[in-house]
Amino acid sequence: MPEGPEIRRAADRLAAAVAGRTVLRAQFAFARLQRFERELAGSRILSIIPRGKALLTTFDNGWTLYTHNQLYGVWKVALPGQRPDSTRSLRVALDTASAAILLYSASDIELWRSDEIEAHPFLQGLGPDVLDPALDVDAVAARLQSPAFRGRALGALLLDQGFLAGMGNYLRAEVLFDAGLHPASRPRDLDAAQTAKLARALLAIPRHSYATRGIEPTKGMRADYLAHEGERFRFHVFKREGQPCERCGTPIVRIASQSRPLFLCPHCQPGRPSQ
DNA sequence: CTTTAAACCTGCTGGC
């Protein structure tokens, strides 16, 4: 369910609640992890940091908890000892004196030695984080036109975590619409201005989603990540099939790209004739 | 190498 912005907001919430705190009790649902309950009890939580859509929770005794929420994992903050939402399967619970952080439903949960975590296969494959403040338009434009990526179709490239970590399916649709590009087009087809426009969208849209703290509620999206007040990140094409494009009035269409739903305006994002 | 399809994990929604 979550893309980079949602994961980063979750990390912010978790860190605000327990970073720097001592773990009074650690609980894991999976038997293969239960030996770490004793290892982590008494340790201090150093940081909770996203890497693309993965989350790393580091402890001062040399362990790092790797978690990936995939489509369904949900992090919650609760009072110490409290376990809300018992209906959902609780996978990880870390209690401190100030708060408990709880991970429900996720299945990708691993403990690594902190000095070895960079060797994690998923982390090794990640490109720069799209929400990294140090990443700028020139760097993204150069990456788009680099030999490894310039021949790839944008529809696939924008989901590839090795290109930019943290991108996901709604961001892909919104970025392509903003840049006025069809998913079948490739970086090598773009001139410098188009490349720059795409690079700007690739940075601006995830950052805006993160800053506005939430996508608008749509059918099937889990409430945990939605904004509850203030300005919202609005979809222009995602899940807007049949609705008029806000720029030209042409109905938004839904296609499949990489076996994932992709929404676009056929007029504002014209496809190329062939190849 | 790139692209595609299927599998996997889990929860929610919609239809019967």
Next chain:
DNA sequence: TGCCAGCAGGTTTAAA
């Protein structure tokens, strides 16, 4: 109301 199929904001693996 209950059950089931299909879908989902993701990723990996195998095959083409």
